[in-house]
Amino acid sequence: MTPEFLDKVREMTKEFFALPTEEKQKYLRQVNDIQGYGNDTVFSEQQTLDWSDRLYLSVYPEEHRKLKFWPQNPKSFSEILDQYTMKLQVVTKTVLEAMARSLNLDVNCFRDLYGEQGKMDVRFNFYPPCSRPDVVLGVKPHADATLITHVLQDKQVEGLQFLKDDQWFRAPIIPEALLINVGDQTEILSNGIFKSPVHRVVTNPDKERISLAAFCIPESDKDIEPFESLVNESTPGLYKKVKNYVGIYFEYYQQGKRPIEAAKI
Numbered sequence: 001m002t003p004e005f006l007d008k009v010r011e012m013t014k015e016f017f018a019l020p021t022e023e024k025q026k027y028l029r030q031v032n033d034i035q036g037y038g039n040d041t042v043f044s045e046q047q048t049l050d051w052s053d054r055l056y057l058s059v060y061p062e063e064h065r066k067l068k069f070w071p072q073n074p075k076s077f078s079e080i081l082d083q084y085t086m087k088l089q090v091v092t093k094t095v096l097e098a099m100a101r102s103l104n105l106d107v108n109c110f111r112d113l114y115g116e117q118g119k120m121d122v123r124f125n126f127y128p129p130c131s132r133p134d135v136v137l138g139v140k141p142h143a144d145a146t147l148i149t150h151v152l153q154d155k156q157v158e159g160l161q162f163l164k165d166d167q168w169f170r171a172p173i174i175p176e177a178l179l180i181n182v183g184d185q186t187e188i189l190s191n192g193i194f195k196s197p198v199h200r201v202v203t204n205p206d207k208e209r210i211s212l213a214a215f216c217i218p219e220s221d222k223d224i225e226p227f228e229s230l231v232n233e234s235t236p237g238l239y240k241k242v243k244n245y246v247g248i249y250f251e252y253y254q255q256g257k258r259p260i261e262a263a264k265i
């Protein structure tokens with residue numbers, strides 16, 4: 001993907017969030033739906049909400065698309081999102097093959113698990129300036145439920161941070177790059193060799209920030225468990241077999257637990 005194309009995607013994201021509220025509310029997420037425009041999903045009254053606006057859309061396979069949630073404004077939104085999806089499919093395949101190679105596994109093992117009908121959902125994030133960045137987060141600490149996540153970050157404003165050894169580290173801005181994050185399902189499949197890192201987004205007192213996350217999720221009937229060749233007497237399997245991990249994920253997340261704990265032996 002060219003830097004110019006990535007800029008186009010950032011631009012249309014900014015243009016959408018800059019629309020008047022009434023215009024954005026045409027795409028409002030309904031109760032019991034994940035797709036659409038809105039704030040953080042409310043699970044309980046005690047919950048601290050993330051300081052962000054979001055637009056969540058399923059983009060692949062095409063029959064999952066709910067076009068009523070695809071903005072008509074800016075005009076080129078759907079066309080650019082469709083192009084971005086197709087380009088990301090190619091990147092996804094390449095990355096999954098590289099992951100397999102780096103573990104000395106069959107080159108297709110991650111790709112076969114993702115499947116031809118593997119799902120891709122995107123989340124456009126908008127973080128308005130926040131007067132109390134010391135207490136309010138754009139996104140609470142979490143790890144992704146995915147196989148991998150592609151993150152297109154804002155070109156000017158940082159915010160994403162990763163937890164390592166009890167310390168938060170800033171993700172640098174690299175304008176022409178996508179940040180690819182390992183999700184929980186890859187941690188399970190790789191028997192813990194690839195780690196799914198906990199991350200969060202901090203707020204900024206005077207600048208707004210956008211980002212676009214694309215979540216790659218295997219077909220829900222696939223068994224997710226450590227690849228056989230990574231398990232032997234000296235390295236026992238660390239995770240149980242799970243199915244439809246995204247379902248398990250939300251159950252745990254709502255209880256404030258780390259979902260991957262459910263899969264640990």
Ligand SMILES: O=C(O)CCC(=O)C(=O)O
Pocket residue numbers: 123125139144151153159160199201210211212213
């Ligand atoms: O805004 C970002 O940079 C990342 C957002 C994120 O972690 C997510 O949407 O899962």
Ligand SMILES: [Fe+2]
Pocket residue numbers: 142143144199
């Ligand atoms: Fe995330």
